[in-house]
Amino acid sequence: MIQTNKLTKVFRTDEVETTALNEVSFGVDEGEFVAVMGPSGCGKSTLLNLLGLLDNPTTGEYYFMEEKVSNLREKQRAKKRKSNIGFVFQNFNLIDELTVFENVELPLIYLGIKGSERKKRVDDVLEQMGMLHRRKHYPLQLSGGQQQRTAVARAIVARPKLILADEPTGNLDSAHGEEVMNLLDQLNQNGTTIVMVTHSPSDAEYARRTINLFDGQIVTENIKQAL
């Protein structure tokens, strides 16, 4: 599903040049659950941006679903992104002015799916997340866990092949965190590929494989033994 070859990202300002990601090569198979760990500033977010097709690498190659995508323009990236990738953020990134239902509906609108179909799919996924009774609420009326469940609902509503999650439990208490991790695990059981950045070793436990990043480079990879 994912294959990178010497993926490098350099940020330049007028005075400073920072290498956020240094020749990172790794792969993720379809159906895998991979955790990326490492200290702050090690390049985790940059990696997620590249994998999520939000940004292009400075050098190196990125193959997504057997297709080279490292040189695509934003328009083409957007097209790939919206039908194949779902995002879950640490700070949820819900739109405050929209209801739970409307937030979840967004990806389907941009995919051009018809209203009746959208309603059905949003309701389905909200039910799956246990959020159906909150569909008319606004994000600020919800608890953190509910917000993150809404965000997960939004991430999966378009039935993406890949979910990228960034510290999905970072802003949640442990009970809510566990709830969200169980959700992701369940999605993975059902065949969705997940790449998750995390600080939390217990969250990483859910993953089958853990990649450790340090100063923009992969330092170790642990594969969890099948149970």
Place this chain on the structure above:
Amino acid sequence: MIISYLKTALRGLTKNKFYSFLNIIGLTVGLAAFILILIYVRTEASYDQYHEKHDRIHRLESNFTISGKNDQFGIVPIPMAPTLKTEFPEIESFVRFSDAGNQLLRYENKESYEKDFFFADSTIFAVFSHPMILGNPKTALVEPNTVVLTESKAKKYFEDENPLGKILLDAENNQFKVTGVIEDLPANSHLKFDGLFSATTLAARMGEERFNTTEPVSFWNIGVYAYVLLKENTSIDAIHNKFPSFYDKYMKSIGDQINSSFTLMSTPLADTHFEGNYSADEPKGNKMYLYIFSAVGLFILIIAAINYMNMATARSVKRAKEVGIRKVAGAHRKQLINQFLSESVILTAVGLVIAFLVVYLLFPSFQTLIGKELEYSALFNIGLWLEVIGTALIIGLMAGSYPAFYLSSFNPSKVLKGTMSGKAGGSGRLRKLLVVIQFWIAIMMIIGTLVISNQLSFLRNKDLGFQKENMIVMELQDSTFRSRGETFKKELLSHPNIVNATTATGVPGQTGWIQVVRMEKETEMIDDAMIICIPDYDYLETYDIDVVKGRFFRKDMGTDATEAVVVNETTVKQYGWEEPIGKKIHWGFNPQGEGGRVLKVIGVIEDYHYNSLHNKVQPLMMFIHDDISKGLITVKTNGRNNASTLSFIEEKWHEMGAKRPFEYQFLDQSLDEMYETEQKTGVIFHIATVITVLIALIGLLGLSSFIAEQKTKEIGIRKVVGASVPNILVLLYKEFAMLILIGFALAAPLTWWGLDNWLQNNFVYAIDISWPAFAIAGIASVVIGLLSISYHTVRAANGNMVDAVKWE
């Protein structure tokens, strides 16, 4: 403390250059427009108030009812004012002004036409306040053949010489001794003059007795502007109350004979500029325009103030942190309010200073625009500045109040933790409301401008029923020249470019006179006032006026010269003539109803617009009368090489022995001048609209930059989940377009109502307000509005979503 406020305020201004620039530009333009409009309104509203005794001075007016037809005039019979004074002790003094017409004045080799000279009573300087620079106000206009000049006219003729005692000559070589020089009249004088001849000159010419007669018949001729100065603590009502007995004594005997009556009317001097709609009067101000422009001035200012409020609250996102830190450092809420208010007041002050410079630079063009000569002193008027500074202060405080109270209420703990940022920037609803108000106003003005210019072009292009292009009109000034009119005409026709020519007593725009005639109606003859024009046989052909029935005058029909009359369609309608040909009109009878001519209608001409389209076409009659001298000659050219045609005419003009310099007017131009007020109003409105729209757009530009910033996160999220750049643009544009459309929906009915009123009240012939003006205004404001937000919107939509959504 104040120093600290000043420092932060100035640093804030220089730090946020874009906002400061927009704010100051908006405020400057708004204030400059406001100051200019205020000067205009103050000038209009202060007419004649510079006369110290203005509250005791009243102008007299006439109200004649002749055979049931009512006519009101701004002038009164010559003996009215002096006779009133002898009868009524309330009157302390009076002044009469008799228009001297177009005078050709000469001193040595300097000669020129003077249109604004009057014969005036010597009491003028006791009644009115016209500071005299040279001469004695008590004696200046006592002697016959004396003249008092304004300063600029004195300079014009005598330059640096002392004008006192010098002699000015008129076209007939009458001598006038200069006995005084007064200051030029301020722009806010309803009766403007450049010089005054002594009224005793007229008395000397006519004979004392005839000039001062109080014979009843002299009260039935109107002729002079007259003003009375009342004694202290008396009221003009007393005179009106006692007037019936005055009428019985001086006027009734004739009135009864001609089945007519008269009442005296008057207007306080300071109201004369606006009040009343009289025949034979000086140009009036229009209060409606005064209100409109006051409103426009306020609108512009409000829009500029709204800009400030909008941008300042928008900026509050960035300033939230400053507020938090100041509060933590011990600032009270009151101190913060003071700080923000002083900031907005300082900004307004900066805007005011620049606005003053702008006003100063624009002052000459502004005078041309409003068609009034103002003095620069009008700019430095203390009253004006108290009003301007007062208004600016209010605007500054108003504009600063929302940000001040809103920002100072921030909770420091939340602000500093950063949880505020999403919601800071004030209630979006208020900001939206303000934008709606701005567009409401702007769209009203756009529609107004469009409809006004439609009406003006309608007036210019309406088929008036006669040819107005390539027509040259000349006035045959002196009687000898006039008697040679027919010869002059023949000479002119010899030129190949001259197609036709006609002499007459009237031309479109200045049509003859009004006189009571006897009209055949059913079985009797009734007295009625008619507009009369004495043409020659070529009038119809030259002017290309259509004959509806019968025929126009023909030289080969001998009786046409004495017995025939041609009327317009309105006459036929008004008297219900089923067969107009042969109907009788008795003209020129004496008070006993005898003499004159009994004319028979031989033809009916189309209702051509012999007057401006402000007035409805009235009954008009034309007949041939060789003994009445025709002072106007119209020459129709083929439009080729006008310059050579004109120089040919000029040559002939002098050959004919005309005593005066060659003067002519193109008919289409002089007709256009009848709509000068509307045209000027149109131009002023146009400029005001451009300014309003401009300021509103500046506001929109600033606001879009804020909203784009505020929505960065939302845009990022939407893009991450699949929105394309066009999706985002539609989203942002839709929001603004909605506001503009709401503004449009509010503006449309109100504007429709207002413009409909304006058209109905000011024009007899007006366009129907049509939807295209509204459609254009609506579409234009949406398009322009969206263009103005495009820069920030497009940038925001294309922004980097990675920064926007921040993973951690």
